Amino acid sequence: MPINILMPALSPTMEEGTLAKWTVKEGDSVASGDVIAEIETDKATMEFEAVDEGTIGKIIVPEGTEGVKVNDLIAVLLEEGESADDIDASAGASGGDAAPAAEAKSDEAPKAEAAKADAPAPAAAPAAPKAADGDRIFASPLARRIAADKGLDLAAIKGSGPHGRIVKADVENAKPEAAKPAEAAAAPAAKSAPAAGPDAETVRKMYADREYEEVTLDGMRKTIAARLSEAKQSIPHFYLRRDIQLDALMAFRAQLNKALEPRGVKLSVNDFIIKACALALQQVPDCNAVWAGDRVLKLKPSDVAVAVAIEGGLFTPVLRDADSKSLSALSVEMKDLAGRARDRKLAPHEYQGGSFAISNLGMMGVENFDAVINPPHASILAVGAGVKKPVVNAEGEVTVATVMSVTLSVDHRVIDGALGAEFLAAVKAALEDPMGMLA
Numbered sequence: 001m002p003i004n005i006l007m008p009a010l011s012p013t014m015e016e017g018t019l020a021k022w023t024v025k026e027g028d029s030v031a032s033g034d035v036i037a038e039i040e041t042d043k044a045t046m047e048f049e050a051v052d053e054g055t056i057g058k059i060i061v062p063e064g065t066e067g068v069k070v071n072d073l074i075a076v077l078l079e080e081g082e083s084a085d086d087i088d089a090s091a092g093a094s095g096g097d098a099a100p101a102a103e104a105k106s107d108e109a110p111k112a113e114a115a116k117a118d119a120p121a122p123a124a125a126p127a128a129p130k131a132a133d134g135d136r137i138f139a140s141p142l143a144r145r146i147a148a149d150k151g152l153d154l155a156a157i158k159g160s161g162p163h164g165r166i167v168k169a170d171v172e173n174a175k176p177e178a179a180k181p182a183e184a185a186a187a188p189a190a191k192s193a194p195a196a197g198p199d200a201e202t203v204r205k206m207y208a209d210r211e212y213e214e215v216t217l218d219g220m221r222k223t224i225a226a227r228l229s230e231a232k233q234s235i236p237h238f239y240l241r242r243d244i245q246l247d248a249l250m251a252f253r254a255q256l257n258k259a260l261e262p263r264g265v266k267l268s269v270n271d272f273i274i275k276a277c278a279l280a281l282q283q284v285p286d287c288n289a290v291w292a293g294d295r296v297l298k299l300k301p302s303d304v305a306v307a308v309a310i311e312g313g314l315f316t317p318v319l320r321d322a323d324s325k326s327l328s329a330l331s332v333e334m335k336d337l338a339g340r341a342r343d344r345k346l347a348p349h350e351y352q353g354g355s356f357a358i359s360n361l362g363m364m365g366v367e368n369f370d371a372v373i374n375p376p377h378a379s380i381l382a383v384g385a386g387v388k389k390p391v392v393n394a395e396g397e398v399t400v401a402t403v404m405s406v407t408l409s410v411d412h413r414v415i416d417g418a419l420g421a422e423f424l425a426a427v428k429a430a431l432e433d434p435m436g437m438l439a
Contacts, residue, residue: 010039010348018219019063019064026057026059029056154166157174239407240407240408240410249272275430280424285298287420299355304356311342316354317337357381363385372409380408381407
């Protein structure tokens, strides 16, 4: 019996994807484990392997198709001895709107049944309303439905039917004032709803006389917009700022890079920051935590996520067990993750998880900024550029030092101010005395 190939869920949060490329064509033989397609999720392009062996009998979804839902039928695999004639009888048995069998069944349905299915169901009348004093308001079902459509308050309408029952004519002849109480009742709900901003059509009209290019959001941009909007609305952010002197670190880095040159390893300032944050999470373990709806999960290892900018968005690949890895190992791993992130070749487990993130815009000349927490993380460190500044040393003398400004964005549900300050102090101490990170 032909086997339906369905759109896979390549990550826990994937709901749809783009079928970027078929690496097989109809008539090709495939074995279990063969790559048959490339699927674009909101974060990466991933290879999709065949589970069974057989012959590709029919490709349902052409390559380049966007918005293919998980579990939609994308192709049909024929087993030994089967031909294309067997497909119509089986395709669609396990899902997919594009299934030929589903279409055939639809075409064969009796016309009377189709007409019955297409006929709009009569709208149900609203439940019997009550007056402000709790007494039931007597009104015919038709009157209640017309009142609901017009936004009229039945309590403000006098009925002309038996025993004061409100009938169709009463509602149709109601004065505009009858709508006011209903509108007032709806006002608090409308006022409390979060402002979503003007819709696309409204914005287009605002710029109708200006030249512009309309850019359709891809899956990654939609996900970023949704997650960060949710983060700013639902996470109670607060911010802690410190200045960190980098002169000792820069000298130590130059010394280490000279020693590591034969191995082809070159440490960046960001490598030291990753290591310092990983160690600080161990020193202040209550900060090594994530928000889990109705509880907090405290992690044992230091899994540090690092923001990597790519065209059209960003990834936050996770360096697992960063506290136990050497600086050179972190440097090599970070370069590998960043390179594959830019090519959208990361697997989901490589950019999901962690309890803490680093966003470094220092290399772009930004001196300080506030980063948005990436849920379920409890904090994120925004790192600015190292800049030469006058400082007062321990002897009270004014000298010049390389100073880097950092801002810790904190989820107050997980981490309180004093705890966040303790963590940031640990990061500062490690970076200002970098030799201690090797101990």
